Amino acid sequence: MQENEEKPDLVVWDNERGYYQKGLSYGSNISAPAINIENISGWKQSNADAANKNFKTKFDELKEEYEKLVNEVQLNELVYSSKYNFTPIMGQVYHLYSKADDSLFLSMISPDSWKQKYLGSFKLDTSHKWARVEL
Known part of the structure; x- marks a missing residue:
């Protein structure tokens, strides 16, 4: 992808590294488990x-x-x-x-x-x- 192009929200993009899903502690694609905030009440x-x-x-x-x-x-x-x-x-x-x-x-x-x-x-x-x- 080119530098000026806007990326969709589900794409993790860094100008230096490019696409880098491995470095994340959470899933970044649509099929990844949802991130839910615990109900601590x-x-x-x-x-x-x-x-x-x-x-x-x-x-x-x-x-x-x-x-x-x-x-x-x-x-x-x-x-x-x-x-x-x-x-x-x-x-x-x-x-x-x-x-x-x-x-x-x-x-x-x-x-x-x-x-x-x-x-x-x-x-x-x-x-x-x-x-x-x-x-």
Whole structure:
């Protein structure tokens, strides 16, 4: 074919090499398999769903951890705001009571030894946090 001639779309032509179908990674004639673009919308959707599930799971874990932390802070504020006239010893169990005027006090006396409004038993850990204990 001459240089000036227009070639049909199915002919792969280079002025230096001429017709060069062998160098192509795809068929260039009419009987070659069609080049189809993959439909990846299903892949995108399923992977987006999986990613969203992972994000929701992580969010739920963080939310649960946050709620535990808030409860722990509230519990510590409750115990630290109560009255006591001793230095608590780490690992020792103490009991929290409420007086008639709703003021709180911490005591070493167990709830079965007297008739006070018992709110719970607590132990001071090595990080200076109060933890509820069951008797």
